[in-house]
Amino acid sequence: MDAPDKNPSLLAGQTAHPTTESAVASAAAPELIGLVTHEDVDRARDRWEVARARSKGRSKKFGSFRLLWLLVGPGVLVFLGENDAPSMLSYSADGSRYGVGFFIPFVVLTFIMGFIVQEMTVRLGAVTHRGHAELIFDRFGKFWGFFAMGDLIFGNFLTLVTEFIGVRAGLGFFGVRPAIAVGGALVIVVAAITSGRYWTWERITLSLAIFNGLFIPAAILARPDWHAVGHAMVTWTPFPGGNRYEILLLILATIGATVTPWMLFFQQSAVVDKGMQPRDINAGRFDTLLGALLASVFAIAAILATVPLFHHGINAADFQAAQFAEALEPLIGHTGAALFALGIFEAGIVAAIAISTSSAYAFGEVMQTGHSLNRPLREAWPFYLTLFGSACAAAALVLIPHFPLEFVVLTVNVIAVLAMPPALAFLLLLVNDPEVMGEHVNGFWANVAGVTVTVLLIIAGLGFGLATVFPKWLGG
């Protein structure tokens, strides 16, 4: 490895991660002081709150809760954002086609995989203060950077389309016309970003995201057999029977419902925008773990809510969101079906906010334009234009008559899984790079876990590929 620039600070004599304390004292500090931006001031305000909470945390009983409240955000958002419309539909397909069994513990496993990789993005963001796209371009150059960006933008756009399909279908259950549903969703996306403040955006989106929990009452109304759930968690059985190709496709879609490239880019950029620092890494881990736990519970609830379809032998093979809710209505009641439809709407809207923000962060990082929700519109209009433009384009596609929506829904989670190994390779290379990570470089077990997740995803992808090209191998 050649000697990189070691992030040569603009402050002479400083190294990769100097503190501002020393920067202020340096000769170059006056220059920096003149360049303090609106973004810096907002971030400093957030850091002051954190510093206060940390200071009070030592003396007051609930001080540490205040600290966690301030630092929780990107991890919960990324996991509840990934419990998006196509993901909830994948979980619903698991429940309606195979009942309580293998898929319940399997979903938990996928969230463990998700936690392993997302934790690395917390460390990368907190240590480098750089987004994922920016680091890939810096360390691997434009050639590999554009490949990574291509995967991200393509996957993000397809996923965004499915989010608006979810919005349209979820509200369609209540008789809302598609144009009004999609237009209303765009208004919410805009409302979330108008504050010009990361903190406000994060809290608005978190407050929307918590409604992912609507799947819990829907599941309770479906009267799940808790003994069977406990048995499945322990034994991973009954294993799904029938068409093996379809099972493999659902396994892949279920993995893609939890581990996707946009999550890596989003969480790292959100950690940077939140202003997290290396001493916040443990709080970031807690945030990520909390997000994974909440999302896995809500995902299992979606499976359980649709199990009655399995028991009544209703074929849900080609169901879309509204059809799931309509089919559930006679089985779990209007309230349960309405909660399910609202849950799909919520899943779509939160993911639309998170994914369009992920695209905008990556675009801003690569184009080296302002890329922070702490920036006012006039300072970072390309960032906000990308965010809003990608959401508008996806929303418009959903409203085009005869647009092959099913095609997009069918493939989006599978494409996410297939695009994940290269994204994980970049992540693992970055997080093992001592010039980037310093003392926070990956440990042995983190690497074992990261490589295992990558290999599992490759095996799942290859299995899907072989089963598609040679269907007779699986008896499909």
Add this chain to the structure above:
Amino acid sequence: MDSHRADISAEQGALASRDIPVDVKSEQLTLQDPRAVLSLLEADQVVAAKRRTHFGRKNLSLGTKALLWGLRVYVVAMLVIVLISVYQAIHAAR
């Protein structure tokens, strides 16, 4: 490198509690003095610093290049297979 970073980390730990020029115990925060802003952020967290500094390009080993190319071929091949599977699904539906 590592020991140097350990020193940096120790400095960071002290920043919030002891050396910060802003009073973290006060109820009001005034950020009109840019030094107060800077003292709350790490130097490479400041926008102007980030804009002017970048991590250098990593020299990729042959093994790393082979890995990245292998994964790139994998993604392209898999996307072709996805298209095949979608074609099959649409064809079967008709």
